[in-house]
Amino acid sequence: MINEILQAIIFPGVLFTIAMGFLFDWLDRKTAARMQGRIGPKITGPSGILQPLADFLKLLFKEEIIPSHADRVIFLFAPALYFLAPLLSMLFIPIIGPTPLAGFEFDLLAILFLLAYAAFVVTILSYSSASSFTTIATGRLVLQYVSYEIPLVLAIITAALYSRSLSVEGIVASQSTLWNILVMPFAFGVYIIALMAELEKPPFDIPSAKTEIVAGWLTEFSGRALSFLKLTKEVGYVFGSALAVSLFLGGGLGPEVAAVPPPVLYFVYFMVKLLLVGFLIFVLKTALARIKIGQATELFWKILTPVSLAQIAFVLVLIQGGVLVAT
Amino acid sequence: MTEDKPPRKEESAGLMKYSAENLVPFGPIHPALKEPEYFKLVLEGEKIVEVIPRIGYVHRGLEKAAESRPWVQNMYMFERTCGICSFVHSLTYGQAVEGLTIYEIPRRAKFIRTIIAELERIHSHLLWVGLMGHWAGFETLFMWVWRDREVVLDLVEAISGNRIHKSMNAFCGVRRDMPEGMEDRIVERMKFLVDRANYYKGIVDTEETMLERTEDIGRVSAETAEKLCAVGPMARYVGLRRDIRLNDPYAAYDEVPFDVVTSKEGDVHALLKLRLDEMIVAANMVSYAVKHLPEGPIRIKIPPVIPAGEHSSHSEAPRGEIFYYVKSSGGRTPDRVKSRQPTMANLPTALEILKGQTIADVPVVLTAIDPCFGCMDRMSFLDIESNRQWTWSGEELRRYGINYYFPERMKMR
Numbered sequence: 001m002i003n004e005i006l007q008a009i010i011f012p013g014v015l016f017t018i019a020m021g022f023l024f025d026w027l028d029r030k031t032a033a034r035m036q037g038r039i040g041p042k043i044t045g046p047s048g049i050l051q052p053l054a055d056f057l058k059l060l061f062k063e064e065i066i067p068s069h070a071d072r073v074i075f076l077f078a079p080a081l082y083f084l085a086p087l088l089s090m091l092f093i094p095i096i097g098p099t100p101l102a103g104f105e106f107d108l109l110a111i112l113f114l115l116a117y118a119a120f121v122v123t124i125l126s127y128s129s130a131s132s133f134t135t136i137a138t139g140r141l142v143l144q145y146v147s148y149e150i151p152l153v154l155a156i157i158t159a160a161l162y163s164r165s166l167s168v169e170g171i172v173a174s175q176s177t178l179w180n181i182l183v184m185p186f187a188f189g190v191y192i193i194a195l196m197a198e199l200e201k202p203p204f205d206i207p208s209a210k211t212e213i214v215a216g217w218l219t220e221f222s223g224r225a226l227s228f229l230k231l232t233k234e235v236g237y238v239f240g241s242a243l244a245v246s247l248f249l250g251g252g253l254g255p256e257v258a259a260v261p262p263p264v265l266y267f268v269y270f271m272v273k274l275l276l277v278g279f280l281i282f283v284l285k286t287a288l289a290r291i292k293i294g295q296a297t298e299l300f301w302k303i304l305t306p307v308s309l310a311q312i313a314f315v316l317v318l319i320q321g322g323v324l325v326a327t
Numbered sequence: 328m329t330e331d332k333p334p335r336k337e338e339s340a341g342l343m344k345y346s347a348e349n350l351v352p353f354g355p356i357h358p359a360l361k362e363p364e365y366f367k368l369v370l371e372g373e374k375i376v377e378v379i380p381r382i383g384y385v386h387r388g389l390e391k392a393a394e395s396r397p398w399v400q401n402m403y404m405f406e407r408t409c410g411i412c413s414f415v416h417s418l419t420y421g422q423a424v425e426g427l428t429i430y431e432i433p434r435r436a437k438f439i440r441t442i443i444a445e446l447e448r449i450h451s452h453l454l455w456v457g458l459m460g461h462w463a464g465f466e467t468l469f470m471w472v473w474r475d476r477e478v479v480l481d482l483v484e485a486i487s488g489n490r491i492h493k494s495m496n497a498f499c500g501v502r503r504d505m506p507e508g509m510e511d512r513i514v515e516r517m518k519f520l521v522d523r524a525n526y527y528k529g530i531v532d533t534e535e536t537m538l539e540r541t542e543d544i545g546r547v548s549a550e551t552a553e554k555l556c557a558v559g560p561m562a563r564y565v566g567l568r569r570d571i572r573l574n575d576p577y578a579a580y581d582e583v584p585f586d587v588v589t590s591k592e593g594d595v596h597a598l599l600k601l602r603l604d605e606m607i608v609a610a611n612m613v614s615y616a617v618k619h620l621p622e623g624p625i626r627i628k629i630p631p632v633i634p635a636g637e638h639s640s641h642s643e644a645p646r647g648e649i650f651y652y653v654k655s656s657g658g659r660t661p662d663r664v665k666s667r668q669p670t671m672a673n674l675p676t677a678l679e680i681l682k683g684q685t686i687a688d689v690p691v692v693l694t695a696i697d698p699c700f701g702c703m704d705r706m707s708f709l710d711i712e713s714n715r716q717w718t719w720s721g722e723e724l725r726r727y728g729i730n731y732y733f734p735e736r737m738k739m740r
Contacts, residue, residue: 036470132351136373136686202464203536209464209687210358289536290464292687293373 012095021234025052031282064223071128078125079225085118086239093242106166119145126217137216141207147300152194154308158187159247172251181248186311188248195240201285241277359690364700373685386704393664415644417496423651426638435623436500437579445609450479451645452602462690463540500626517610531599541596555675559647565593571643646697668702
C-alpha cells in the first residue's frame with residue numbers, strides 16, 4: 001500500500017510527471033534556440049536545464065493581480081482544476097511496466113473525458129477573466145477545440161479498434177509483435193497534428209497568438225495561477241507525447257536485453273520514444289508559421305477528418321479480411 | 328486660455344455609434360507594436376469594419392526644436408528621427424540645405440552617400456522581413472533574418488564607426504572616408520547577402536503556413552493606392568513605378584545602374600518578395616559603387632550661415648519617399664523645417680486595406696507598410712464639435728498639461 005502511494009506521488013506519478021514537464025520545456029527551448037541560431041537557456045544548472053524550474057519558482061512569488069471584472073471564484077480555482085487534467089491522465093499510461101498506476105478496463109474513455117474536461121476548464125477560465133483579449137481568445141479556443149477534437153478522437157479510436165481494447169494497457173500489450181504506427185501511419189500523423197492544436201503549439205498557437213491578442217487566454221493571469229497554467233501546458237505536452245507512445249509506438253516494449261531488469265528496460269524504451277515524439281513536435285513547431293483560425297478549422301474538417309475516417313476503414317478491412325490481426 | 332479650454336475627451340466623437348463590445352484596442356502598448364500607437368478596431372466577430380487611428384504618442388516636436396538649433400546640429404538631430412532609416416533623414420535634410428548654398432558636392436562623397444544609403448536599405452528591409460515572420464508567428468524566420476542583418480550592421484560599423492546612427496553626413500560632403508582595403512570584404516559580404524535573400528525568397532514562396540498568412544492578404548488596387556498617395560514599396564507592389572532614385576536622382580543614383588522592382592500582385596506576399604528583390608538590387612548597387620568609387624575630396628567646408636531662401640528635397644528611404652523643406656532668413660538657425668515621413672503617407676492606405684480583414688491580419692497588414700510610428704507622429708489642436716483649430720505656445724501647452732493631470736494645483740494659482 002505504502003509502496004503504491006509512493007509510486008503515485010513520486011515515481012512514476014505526480015512528481016515525475018512534473019519533472020518531465022520541466023525537462024520538456026527545457027528541451028523545447030533548447031531545440032528551438034539551436035534551430036534558430038541561438039544558444040537558449042544556459043546559466044541555471046548544466047546547460048540551463050534548471051531554467052524552467054527557476055522560471056516557475058520566480059512566478060510563484062510574484063504578485064497575483066485579479067482583474068476587477070473577473071469572476072473571482074472561477075478565476076482562482078480553475079487553474080487548479082486545469083492542472084489536474086494532465087496529471088490524472090498520466091496515471092493511466094504504463095511507464096515502468098506493462099501495468100499503469102491507475103489503469104482499468106475502459107481507461108481510454110477516461111482519458112478522452114479528461115481531454116474534453118481540460119478544454120472545458122480552459123474555456124471557462126478564459127471567459128472568467130473578462131477582457132477583450134481573452135474574449136477573442138475564448139472564441140478561438142472553442143473553435144479550435146471543435147476542430148481538432150474529432151480527428152484526435154478518431155485517431156485514438158483507430159488504435160483501440162485495431163487492438164480491440166479500450167484500455168491503454170491492452171493497447172500497449174497488443175503491440176508486442178507489431179507497432180500500431182506501422183499499421184496506421186496516418187492515424188499517428190493526425191494524432192500528432194491534433195495534439196499540436198491541443199497544446200497550442202505553432203502553427204496552431206492561435207488562441208494565444210502573442211502578436212495579435214497579447215497572451216490569449218493567459219493574458220489576465222499572473223503570479224501563482226500563471227506559473228501553474230504554464231506548467232500544466234508543459235505537463236500536457238508530456239502526457240500527449242506519452243499517449244502517442246502508448247497508442248502507436250508500443251509503449252515501453254522493445255527487444256529484451258538479458259543484463260537489464262525488465263522494469264528498467266521498459267522505462268528506458270518508454271523514455272527514448274517519449275523524447276523522440278517530443279522532439280518531433282519541437283522541430284515541427286519551430287519550422288512553421290502560425291495559421292489563422294479559419295484555416296485551422298478547414299485543415300481539420302476538410303482534410304484530417306476524412307483522412308482519419310479512411311484510416312479507420314482501412315484498419316477495419318484489415319481486421320475483417322483476417323490480414324495482420326493483432327494478438 | 329481658461330475660458331476656451333477644450334473639453335477633456337478620451338474618444339473621438341465618431342466612435343460613439345459603436346458599442347463597446349465591438350471595440351478592440353490595438354495599442355498603444357501592444358506586443359505587436361514596437362512603438363506606441365493606438366488603433367481602435369471596430370469588429371464584427373473576427374472581421375474588421377472600421378479602424379480609427381490615434382497618433383502622437385511619441386511626438387517630440389523635432390520640427391520646432393530645429394528652429395532653435397544651428398544648421399549643423401539639426402542634421403544630427405534629424406538623423407535621430409528614426410532608429411532604422413536614420414541616414415536618409417540627414418541626407419535629405421542636408422540636400423535641402425545644400426540647395427540653398429552655391430557649393431558643388433564632391434563626386435566621391437556622392438558615391439559614399441549612395442553606398443551608406445543602400446546599406447541602410449538592406450538593413451531596413453532585412454529587419455522588416457524578420458518582423459514580418461515574427462508577426463505572422465514564424466519565429467525562426469525572424470531569428471535567421473536578424474542574424475543576417477548583423478552582416479550589414481558590421482559593415483556599417485566598419486565604415487562609419489556606428490551601427491545605427493551613422494553620423495556620416497556633413498553639408499556638402501561626408502565626414503568619414505571609406506576605410507582602406509574594404510572593397511573585397513564589402514563585395515564578398517554583398518554576395519553572401521544576395522544568396523541569403525534568394526534563400527528567403529524560396530522560403531516565402533514555398534513555406535505553406537507562411538503563404539497562407541500572406542497570400543491574398545492586404546490587397547489594394549493601384550487606383551486606391553495612387554489616390555491615397557502611397558509611396559515607396561507600398562506603391563511599387565501594386566505596379567506603380569514610383570522611385571525617387573529613378574524619378575529625381577540624387578547622390579550618385581544617376582551613375583550607379585539599378586532596376587526599379589515592381590510587382591503586379593498587390594498582396595503581402597508580393598511585398599515580401601519585392602522587398603527581398605530590392606535588397607538584392609541594393610546589394611548589387613553597393614558592390615558596383617564600391618568598385619567604381621572615384622578618387623577625390625570627400626567634403627567641402629562651408630560657413631555656418633546659410634543664405635536666405637527656401638528649398639525642399641526628397642529621397643527614397645527604405646520605406647518610401649521622404650521629404651524635407653527648409654526655410655532660411657540668412658541666419659545661423661533655420662526659420663522653418665518641415666519633414667514628411669513615408670509612414671505618414673502610407674498610413675491611409677494601410678487603414679483602407681485593414682477594412683474587411685480579420686483581426687489575425689492586423690499585425691501583418693500594419694507591418695506590411697513597414698511602419699515607423701515615431702517618425703510619423705504629428706500633433707494639432709482640433710475641436711471636432713465646433714471644427715475649430717488653434718495653435719498653442721509652449722507655455723500654454725505646459726499649463727494645459729498641469730491642468731489636465733493636477734487640476735487642484737491650477738486652482739491654487
